[in-house]
C-alpha cells in the first residue's frame with residue numbers, strides 16, 4: 001500500500017490554509033538565513049567633537065534604532081555646546097572617495113544627508129547619488145531611502161552652508177524622498193520673509209515647500225516648542241497624488257522645558273532614515289521617531305555635557321551608567337526629603353511640642369502599617385535569588401520590625417493609651433495598597449525598591465533629628481520623643497538600611513531600563529506615601545482613637 005499523499009483536493013480549506021501558511025513561514029525562515037540581520041544606513045554629514053550633532057549624532061541615533069551605520073564626512077568642525085569655532089570642508093573628490101569606499105563595498109538601505117557646506121560638496125553628492133541609483137536600478141537592488149536635512153545654520157547661529165551653496169542645495173532636493181527643515185530652514189526654502197511663529201504657519205509653509213519641490217517635508221517645530229505651550233508639534237507634508245495635492249499630518253509630542261537641544265534636528269533626521277525602511281509609511285516612521293526623540297530630549301538635562309546647549313541622551317533607554325540606583329533615587333527624592341524634614345510633625349517632635357495624642361495616632365497607624373510591611377519583607381526573603389539577601393530580609397521581617405512594635409507597645413503603656421479598636425486610615429491604606437500592588441508584579445527587584453524608603457528616609461531622619469536635638473542642648477534620653485529618635489539613629493538600623501540600599505543597587509545594576517524605572521517609580525511613590533504618613537499625625541481623621 002502506498003503512503004498517503006497530501007493532495008490539496010482531499011483536505012479541508014482550513015487544513016490547506018494552515019499548510020500554506022506554514023510553508024510560507026518555512027520559506028521565510030530559509031530566506032532569513034541569508035538576509036542581513038541589520039538595516040545599513042549611511043550618514044553624509046559634518047562632524048561634532050562634543051558628540052551631540054552631525055556624524056556623531058547620526059551614528060548614535062542609528063545604534064539606538066538597532067541599525068548599522070556607515071559615515072562619510074563632508075566637513076570637520078571645531079564645535080561644542082556653545083557654538084562652532086572653525087570648519088574645514090572636505091575636498092569634493094575626497095568626499096566622493098569616501099562615498100565610493102562605502103558604496104563599492106556594501107549595500108546602502110537608507111541614507112541621511114546633512115551638512116553639505118559648499119556648492120562643490122553638494123554637486124559631489126549629487127553626482128555620486130545619481131550614479132548609485134542608476135547602479136542599483138541596473139542590478140535590481142532596492143533604491144535607498146534618502147532623507148535630506150537641509151542644514152543651513154546651527155542653533156548657535158553659526159552658518160553651516162555658504163550663501164552660494166543654498167541654490168545648489170535647492171537643486172538637489174528633488175533627489176530626496178523627504179526633507180527635514182527646521183523652522184528657519186523651512187522659511188528659507190519657502191522664500192518667506194519671516195520664520196513661522198505658530199503651528200498653522202509652519203503647516204502652510206510645509207505644504208508650500210512640499211508642493212514646490214514635489215518631495216515629502218518633515219518640518220521640525222522645535223523652535224515653536226520653546227516659545228510656550230505643553231506640546232511640541234512637527235508637520236509631515238506629503239504629495240498625495242501626482243497633481244500637486246498635499247496631505248499634512250501633525251506629529252504631536254510633549255514639549256520638554258530644557259535648553260539642552262544641541263543636535264535635535266540631526267538626530268530626528270537620522271532617526272527617520274533608520275526607521276523608514278522598518279515602517280510602512282512616513283507617518284508611522286515619523287510618529288516612532290518623534291516618540292523616541294521625546295525620550296532623548298527629556299533625559300538631556302541629566303547628561304551634564306558642556307556649558308551651553310547640551311546634547312540629548314541617545315542612550316535614554318538604558319539604565320544610567322556610572323550612576324548607582326541609590327544615588328539616582330537620593331537625588332530624585334530630594335524634594336520629598338526636604339518636605340519631610342521641614343514638616344511640622346517632624347519639627348514639633350524635635351522641639352518637643354508635638355502633642356502625645358498626635359504622636360499616638362501616628363504610632364498606631366505605624367503599627368498597622370508594620371503588620372503588612374513585615375509580610376512584604378518576608379515575601380522579599382522568599383523571592384531573593386541570593387542566600388545573603390534571603391537571610392537579610394528574613395531577619396528584617398522578624399528582628400528589625402519587632403523592636404519597633406515593642407517600642408510602640410511600651411510607649412502606649414507608659415503614656416496610658418489604648419489603641420485597640422483603631423482602624424487603618426485612608427493614608428495608611430493607600431501606602432499599604434501601593435506596596436502590595438508593586439509586590440503583585442512578582443518582581444523581586446521592585447519589591448526590594450518599594451520597601452527601601454521606609455528604611456532610608458527613617459534612617460536619614462533619625463540622624464538629622466538626633467543632631468538637631470543635640471544642637472538644642474537637649475539630652476536625647478530625657479527628650480519626650482528621644483527613644484523614637486534613638487531607634488532610627490541607632491547604628492544597627494543604619495547598617496540594615498545600608499544593606500537594603502546595597503541590595504537595591506545590585507538589583508538595579510542587573511535590571512533592564514524598564515525594570516530600573518519600575519524600581520525607581522516604586523521607591524519614589526513610597527517616599528511620597530512616607531510624607532503623607534507623617535502628615536496624617538497632625539490632620540488625623542477621627543478613627544475612634
Ligand SMILES: Nc1ncnc2c1ncn2[C@@H]1O[C@H](COP(=O)(O)OP(=O)(O)O)[C@@H](O)[C@H]1O
Pocket residue numbers: 155181182183220221222223225226232233234253254255256257258261263264265266268290293294297
Ligand atoms: N523643547 C523641546 N521639547 C520637545 N521636543 C523638542 C524640543 N525641541 C526640539 N524638539 C523636537 O526635536 C526635533 C528636532 O527639531 P528642531 O529642534 O526644531 O531641529 P533643529 O535642531 O534642526 O533646529 C523635533 O521633533 C522637535 O519637535
Ligand SMILES: Cc1ncc(COP(=O)(O)OP(=O)(O)O)c(N)n1
Pocket residue numbers: 045046047048053054055077114115151153154155156160182261262263264265266267
Ligand atoms: C556638523 C553639524 N551638522 C549639523 C548641525 C546642526 O545640527 P542641529 O541638529 O540642527 O542642531 P544644532 O547643532 O543646531 O543645535 C551641526 N550643529 N553640526
